[in-house]
Amino acid sequence: MYTKCRRTKLEKGLNVLKWRVVGIGSDRSKKTVAPVLIRKIEVTGVGFTSVCAPCKSGTYSSEGSEICTPCKPNTFSKPGADMCKPCNPATEYSYEGAGVCTQRPPCTKDDYYQIQLPCVNGKTQKSFEWIQPQICRKDVPESIQLPGKTDAEDCPPCNPGMFLSKTAGCQYCPDDQMSDGKTPCQKCPASTSPDFNLEMNWFNTMPNNMSSECILFSDDTCKYNSSWVPMGDHLVTHFGRSEDAYLLLMQTVSGFRTAESKDHRQIVGTISFEFSTQCTGRCEFVFLVEYDGHSDVKKEWSGTKGKTHFSFDVSKSGPMTFSWAFQRSYIGHLTNGHVAENDLARMYSIKITNSLDGGAVGCKKCPKGVVDNRCVPCPAGHYIDVHSNSTTCQACPPNTIIRPTNAWGKDNCVECGQGLKASAAGDKCVTDCTFTDKEGKLYDFTKLNKITFVKGSNLFTGSGTKYYHGFNISLCGGDKMVTCTQNVSSPEKSTSESKFSESSVVKGVVCRSTIIPSTDASKSLSTQPTSLGDYIDKIVTNKSLVEMYKKEGYPTEGSEKDIHFYSKSEDSTDACPEGRNTIISLKCDQKMEDDGEIVFPPKCVYGTCDGCNFHLLWKTVYACPKCAKEDFVKIVAECVDGSQSIHYTKPDHCIGEPPAIETQKCAIKLPFIVKVVVPPVVALGLILLICVIYCWQRNKNLEYKYMKLTHQNEPNYDGELPGVDSCGLSDGEEDQFDSVQFKTSRGSKILNKIRGKRSDKDDENPFETGRSEKIPLT
Structure with missing residues (x-):
């Protein structure tokens, strides 16, 4: 169990004390963690005492x-x-x-x-x-003696981007030159630009802007000079005697050469490293990034x-500190265990690519030329085609963005989310x-495109102090970004605390801070500013x-x-x-006035x-869609003097002013019953007519046939023989009626019977002309 005592000076007036647990490399997979117990809190200077307490062992005081x-x-x-x-002093x-x-042991x-000594005249020890x-x-x-220096050996090469100076060791090349670390610096060819990186493969000494520090959580400071030590081709951890x-290991970078994207989705640089650990138990190796005071x-x-x-991609271009922390294994029970003496880590x-620090390790082609040792950027929305032999500028795909200073390759074109579009600058x-x-x-x-403050529910501490969470919201972002600040005066921080300090100002489209109100609004306290949204990722509906x-x-x-x-x-x-x-979900509610109301989740x-995931519901009339002309309800007035007016009324599901009153000529309208009955009657009439x-x-x-047949059967008084019987067909008329075919079949008998009946009927006709018998001529 670790114990720790901390003393802090307080300012006059109101002071806010807070305790924050820092667990580097804590095992997030475990559901239970060891608790942090505060044994005693003692505040002095708030009252007087009548008894002088004796100083504890290890301390002293003089009279008064x-x-x-x-x-x-x-x-x-x-x-x-x-x-x-x-x-x-001897024992x-x-x-x-x-x-x-x-x-003394x-x-x-x-x-x-x-330790590795610096290179002198190409030799090191x-x-x-x-x-x-x-x-x-x-x-x-039984004591061992300190070993002497080793034999001199050739110095290893410098790191890429550096050259070996005879007097000052390895130094970075000038801005317009490059080197692989083994050869002297050289100027880049025409139409090319130096490719700047901070690359460390050799550690004869501790590199520039790199330092080592010991953080001992069981006491104020480390008792030994435990640190990371350069060993030529690597860095290695070295702990003091039984020190837990x-x-x-900290590497500070002044910044990156690519401007930071406001939506933080573009990469401005990359840090990559190679390490190993040698442990007898569960040691811990942790990689941290500190930016703007937040780690x-x-x-x-x-x-x-x-x-x-x-490897880790960097999206912010400001000064940054990369840190690596290593802790040895703890063997045995917490109360009587000990650290593993032989545990170590090597780097x-x-x-670090595209950094302001370091040197050029090579040269890259510039299709638009070079100015101040940098490539002239391609036009907005274009990238440099590195796969082309000519290295030309190519347009990014539609609705994608790219930073002009980091336009190497099509992969740097980032697609915008739903509901968003690329800016004119791309x-x-x-x-x-x-x-x-x-x-x-x-x-x-657009009516909601402004900074909106939302006050959370009132909360109270155990002592009764009231506070609440305040949210600053910029719905559409852009130039109207919000800011949350911390105005609580903090005491001076120790060295170890500064590694994990919080930022006093955060910016974005949504941020939250804890507000401690005061009767005097100007004296209200704001603390714990937190960004809940750095950029708008997408806008969707029907989801x-x-x-x-x-x-x-x-x-x-x-809700859909x-x-x-x-x-x-x-x-x-x-x-x-x-x-x-x-x-932020916007719900259409035409009953709301002004900007509407932002509602917190009833259960949260x-x-x-x-x-980690925040959700606010904004009820507002501006969340209703704009009415199109076909959305309005059309009302046609009565016909007056041959014309009639058309009015439009607004529906409930959209907003907007209705169109102006329109006028049209009257149209004759038939009753519904007429519209239904007339078509069938007309159709029936046409059928009957046909x-x-x-x-x-x-x-x-x-009738024609009958008349012609009758005419042919009339008696001939002129003694002429009767004409040939005719069916009454006119010229060109086909014989379509009374066509009979005779077959030598059973039908012939039936036909003869029919003929016989006809003959009988003819005999009974008293007006039929008599037929003479046939008399042979011979």
């Missing part, structure tokens, strides 16, 4: 002193001492604030460390030095690891505060979020018609390793149910 002063190293004191006594030692002196290999403060005894038989601490754990490893390569290489995804859905409905949010609405307590009716603004903050934390996301009054014409035509033909 207000505080007890800790004893210096190699001294000690008993409780209630007015001075500290020295230890025997004893003590640290600051010690109550007793400790016997014999010197071992853990009491010294190896390894040397050994005692760990300071030195607590071991060199004058006892994090060894922190985040990006990756962690545990246990023994062979040579491991890792073999570090490469360097960011923006919205004009309007949105058109798949059905063609237009939404206009079902019913399950989310149910979980958060929002009404689900009509809501417009959702998605924003994202990529700054990761232990609680939110993927960053934070915010959804803080605006979030998990601390039938009459057909029957008339048939009757006329029959």
